[in-house]
Amino acid sequence: MAEGENEVRWDGLCSRDSTTRETALESIRQIILRKTEYLRSIKETLYRPSDEFSNAVSLDGLNKLLAHLLMLSKRCPFKDVREKSGFILKSVEELGIRVPRPLGHGPSRFIPEKEILQVGSEDAQMHTLFADSFAALGRLDNITLVMVFHPQYLESFLKTQHYLLQMDGPLPLHYRHYIGIMAAARHRCSYLVNLHVNDFLHVGGDPKWLNGLENAPQKLQNLGELNKVLAHRPWLITKEHIEGLLKAEEHSWSLAELVHAVVLLTHYHSLASFTFGCGISPEIHCDGGHTFRPPSVSNYCICDITNGNHGVDEMQVNSAGNISTSDSFFEVEALMEKMKQLQECRDEEEASQEEMASRFEIEKRESMFVFSSDDDEVTPARDVSRHFEDTSYGYKDFSRHGMHVPTFRVQDYCWEDHGYSLVNRLYPDVGQLIDEKFHIAYNLTYNTMAMHKDVDTSMLRRAIWNYIHCMFGIRYDDYDYGEINQLLDRSFKVYIKTVVCTPEKVTKRMYDSFWRQFKHSEKVHVNLLLIEARMQAELLYALRAITRYMT
């Protein structure tokens, strides 16, 4: 059995030309059938123990193919591919081979599958987005499927991500994915790590690096420290960090490379927040996304269990929701009322300067202690901790000890005036892309709130954005931080805090317990605000350090 001819090429499927896809699928079909036949023949002939190993290897190879095919049958934006790959799976099953089936409940564990757009029922604009994304990556990941609640943002997001990972830039491709892995591993986000491990190998990265950061080149190891500080305590970044990276003799980074790396790190830190914040399920073709076991055994995926989500059945959630319907109905009403009040009586009750300053300090200090009570250690599905060093360094440590976060005044260094110029100077076009993304995320609104229409939500959005920046010590002189207390209740703050600072601890309970009457799309919207605000906060600290280094 020659390995060469059995090499499966998936890239033909990404073509927009249906005949190309057709031929690619046909060749995949033949390869799979050949492998299946081969396995069957081995089974039927006399059992020889020496073959066991090679047998297992080829079975493993086939299973990988089948899993990929399963993913295609569910997630390919092209109808013909979906149907055909489903058909192939069926025919393999008929031959007596065990085929996989998807685990979990759709792209997100928090959002019922029926709420999420089904591939195939999207409108033209979304289809274009899907096709673009599929053509670029050869897959339609769960993040995309959840973000498509907000297609306008998704478009900008995909464009930026595509540029960062695949277009012109100072860093080689495998470095980019490796930095993505480093950043995601910092938050133990096995979902992103898995995805990028595949991509990393695909672009020709050295598999040895994946055994741990100490196996990667010194240059990337040097980045570990920045990654750590940036993810958990970005305010501690100084120009010494930058200098250390730029002046490391043969392992030194160039300024352009560093900016690229910083953008990638912040992008993946915040994407990890999104992944946990929306409970993104593992991809179907990755570990934990599918099972070969027959359906009767268990209904839960491993991640559900480890996140303490077991026993949370759809039914229970619904009944719980019903009981408190009146309660949560008032929640929305009360929020609307507060917004109205704030709008009206802003001028009347003028807080003194000291009052304003102390409000910020109070909010900042309180944000330290806002934490969910359950602090069970999460064991990641894949051992991701080897991708970073110093596992003990996290946000948790200092929040317990109440470390002081210095105040960063946005009027002195803001994204629009300073950060943008610096990024665009060192990594052309990216400043523009990120700027657009920030703008879309910040200004996105449908003027709705739960069941209400024509609501001006700008105040609420600004409160969320500024609350996140407040947690990072970033202060807007022209904002009254008292508003945050009025608009964001405790369970919401807990959720925001957890998603932004320790995303790995987000549970379905947290997701369900804030804004109970709001739609899932609105909760995803909140997540978009969270990740963009977080990314901007991290970027601001990193870029300020770079600016200080340069002056």
Next chain:
Amino acid sequence: MEKMSRVTTALSGSALTGRTMHCHLDAPANAISVCRDAAQVVVAGRSIFKIYAIEEEQFVEKLNLRVGRKPSLNLSCADVVWHQMDENLLATAATNGVVVTWNLGRPSRNKQDQLFTEHKRTVNKVCFHPTEAHVLLSGSQDGFMKCFDLRRKDSVSTFSGQSESVRDVQFSIRDYFTFASTFENGNVQLWDIRRPDRCERMFTAHNGPVFCCDWHPEDRGWLATGGRDKMVKVWDMTTHRAKEMHCVQTIASVARVKWRPECRHHLATCSMMVDHNIYVWDVRRPFVPAAMFEEHRDVTTGIAWRHPHDPSFLLSGSKDSTLCQHLFRDASQPVERANPEGLCYGLFGDLAFAAKESLVAAESGRKPYAGDRRHTIFFKRKLDPAEPFSGLASSALSVFETEPGSGSMSWFVDTAERYALAGRPLAELCDHNAKVARELGRNQVAQTWTMLRIIYCSPGLVPSANLNHSVGKGSSCGLPLMNSFNLKDMGPGLGSETRLDRSKGDARSDTALLDSSATLITNEDNEETEGSDVPADYLLGDVEGEEDELYPLDSEHVHPEEPEYVLPQEAFPLRHEIVDTPSGPEHLQDKADSPHVSGSEADAASLAPVDSSFSLLSVSHALYDSRLPPDFFSVLVRDMLRFYAEQGDVQMAVSVLIVLGERVRKDIDEQTQEHWYTSYIDLLQRFCLWNVSNEVVKLSTSRAVSCLNQASTTLHVNCSHCKRPMSSRGWVCDRCHRCASMCAVCHHVVKGLFVWCQGCSHGGHLQHIMKWLEGSSHCPAGCGHLCEYS
């Protein structure tokens, strides 16, 4: 009123004195403003608000306006402005959205006068009316501009920019009621202060935020704007549409812009990020700043001309906590350091070159470097009388005219089109290409092809008549190339050996031998004066008359020996390669072995580095006779390709690379190959040889090159009815729901390949149109156009 104020200011500005100086502030400054009397300046920042007196030798702190025990955000200033009519009146914009006015005439320590808390967000800018005593304007992050009458407690009117944030507001100096505002989304709006309902005019000035604007003090309606897109633009607002008059490209985002008094075309700018200098530009010369002040160590945040009628004093405040007074005469002038040079190609290949006269003179003195001969090979040089160049420096203008025919690249186009690169056996390809080259009169290239054939196909089977034939007809074209190559690459000693060897191969008499070594000497001399620039000059073409004079070798003498001549050269570069380039050690090692095996007795001789020309000769013959495997030549072929590429004939290098394929590819490192491919493709595309370039891309094996065909394969189509881009499908427009591209022949929608006439824009299925035009020359749509299909 206006007149009066101008008179008063003009009077007080008669005698300004001072020097370039700076003083340390306690904190970074955000903005500065000058008092009307030009003797005081106010500095404002997050934690500083002070008035300094400008004295002859130094700044003297006069007043600290930050009083009170507790720091208040009201004092955290984003901007400050001093009234130009009233010396006691100041206004600041606070980062928390408060506008504060200050009255220096108040007897108490606290000079704070009024507090306007109407803005919801940071106020970015405040501006007093230039002639009205009580009118103050503010622009804020919340997207509103407010006009205050200082005699009242709150704003008189509010202007909504319908946008995220206002970055700058400026009253027009000449038009009483007009003010301009700039926005973060790139727009500039003009307002009439009496009409708060909507703006008079709006246009997009920059890509990204417009940080600042300034009205011209003299010219009515001139507005300068500066933006994050690193540009300063000057607009003429007097016309119906705002017209962009000048555009200055800076190196960083523009934070402030201020017209220079008394100098109509000058303005000063400073940047918000990265660049710390202040520049003064002459907007008519947008590439080099007229003056540059380099005192600051961090970004400059505020600039102000000290007096509205004195162009020589500039004040600036910076994030590095200093306040500076710059004197124009102390500024550094980048123009002086620049070497003004201009270079331009004419339509027919003429080249004009202008440079500072002193430079040209100096250069012509250095013979070995520039060498006039370089030009005269191709160009006649006419030195025009020196022309004055905008009064700054006199410069020399040289025009190099192309001699008729010599600059023509028709050989390139012909060669590219007629070469066969693949699809036939190697021998045929070589023969074909040799024939093409010969027909175009490029005999050296033709020879090379023939030799390649000999090396890689059937050695020795090429009739010698064939060679002689081509030689007999050859002009001197290829010859100088060979000469310069020899001398450069092999050094004089080696060169003479090959020369000897060459003549021997030709079986000439001793006299001939002497002859050629004699020429060699003259050549050597030439080379030394020439320097290394020479080969590139030859590339452009078939140089005739003069070449023969320079290299008076007779052509018969040189050409026939080329096949032999290449062989002896082998022995030396081979060893050099092994030592010098460790890039491909395995291959080279292999090749180094092969001669040892095949030419056994030649071995010893070739190992001895330079003994005598005669021993070398015998070696060469031995090698040639023993029919070496083609591998043996690969180093030589590689050198040959390198040589062609270095000469600029990258066409030859790439063609051979493609034709020989695997046989030579491994000897040349990927990067070089890629470089050749890309330059050749670039050339082809410049000559519009799209098909050839595509073929080359297809045939290339370099990954980076072949993926050129994969990039940007999307074809963007606009709907033929509504002219909007069609995003989802190429044939149905989403907006007007019509099928855009109908076939003129079958009247169906074209979903695949669509061909259309560029004359009448009718078209349809490729097949249909082709068929139609076989039978008729008129457009199938019946429009009467005579379509052409090529």
